[in-house]
Amino acid sequence: MRRRLLSAALLAAVIMLAAACGGPAAPATGEPQEPGDMPEDPPAAGDSPSTGGEYGQRDPDTGVAALPPLDPPEPLRIAEDGSPSGAGFYIATERGYFAELGLEPEFVTFESSAYMFPAVAGGDVDVAGGVMTASLLNAVDRGLPLRIIADKGRNRPGASYFDLVRSTRVIDEIQTLEDIRGRRFAITSEGSVDHIFAELALRAGGLTEEEVEWVVIRDFGQMNPALANGSVDVAMHIEPLITAGEADGVLDRWIDATEFAPDFQVAVVLASPAFTQERQEVARRFMVAYLKGLRDYYAAFVEGVDTDEIIDIMTRHTPMKDPELWRRVNKVDLNPDGYVIADSVQFQVEWFKEKGLYAGDVTAADLIDHSLVDFAIEYLGGPVGQ
DSSP states (O other), rough: OOOHHHHHHHHHTHHHHHHHHHHHOOOOSSOOGGGGGSOOOOOOTTOOOOOSOOOOOOTTOOOOOOOOOOOOOOOEEEEEOGGGGGGHHHHHHHTTTGGGTTEEEEEEESSHHHHHHHHHHHTTEEEEEEEOOOHHHHHHHHTTTOOEEEEEEEEESOSSSSEEEEEEEGGOOOOOOGTTOOOOOEETTTTTHHHHHHHHHHHHTTTOOGEEEEEEOOOOOOOGHHHTTOOEEEEETTTHHHHHHHHHTTTEEEEGGTTTTTTTTTEEEEHHHHHTTTTTHHHHHHHHHHHHHHHHHHHHHHHOSSHHHHHHHHHHSSSOOOOHHHHOOOOOBBTHHHHHHHHHHHHHHHHHHHHOOOOOOHHHOOOOHHHHHHHHHHHTSOOOOO
């Protein structure tokens, strides 16, 4: 693909991608669940659940226990903005996984987390994609019953979709992390995911935040021009704009984010008790279908199974419309078993406290509810693992 065409396609994708990485985060369920509150073990074949019809027999080849479709079908409202990390939602929709369980997905968007959080907490939206932010923690402190119920994005070692980049103007001058001292460092906002990564990169180089000049560029799409014209020297950047900048000779993809932020939970799926408890049969079916979508994504981009079909689905739901672009960029990593990284969630809580952005007592244990993931994994015949 010619450089200019690739660059245009990449730049067209940025707005939606930026929303995914700096926006809201965290799902909901009322009070932290005690062991006794967890869903019971999946019923044996033929047993009836607490609500809904009978569970079907297990497939003799796959061992998957069939969940009968809800009749009549139930609406499933998903807050998602076209981010590539929403792959599990898109694949489950396009491959009919939601429909075969009697769910009718509808995608909705919000201008900001200030509107999304109350909608999720009140049941106007069933599930939402988001990231860990101080605003999420503060919302939970204010009484909104938001909880994290599944993974929606992390960095893949050696192929992160977040990377530390440097301008090609300064490659000879910036050879080590210590060389960032006194340099202009671009992030999108204070307390953003890229700010956390940037601060961790400084720590890895033995530097503090006071030893660089921060430059806030709220739109990832403006970072490449800033790197080109000398406004900034280094940036915590994101795909697909990193690939665009490389093609244009503007930046050097320098250090993979997992070098200084391994096992980092970037994005999550959120919900509330209005969904997970009051609409439990819908919630269980949602998670089964969602994990099937995650596993198809993993199979496509890690194992090479049905890659063309999955890329086609992704081009229909994200701003990245060029199939060739999907083959070139580093892609978001998604756990095919759906679990989030609890230690990373707790680290981010503590980071927000350290920076004075959060002063409450919420912990990762308060936020994370894996009960639906546990249920879905059991029904899908066990974990896949990475």
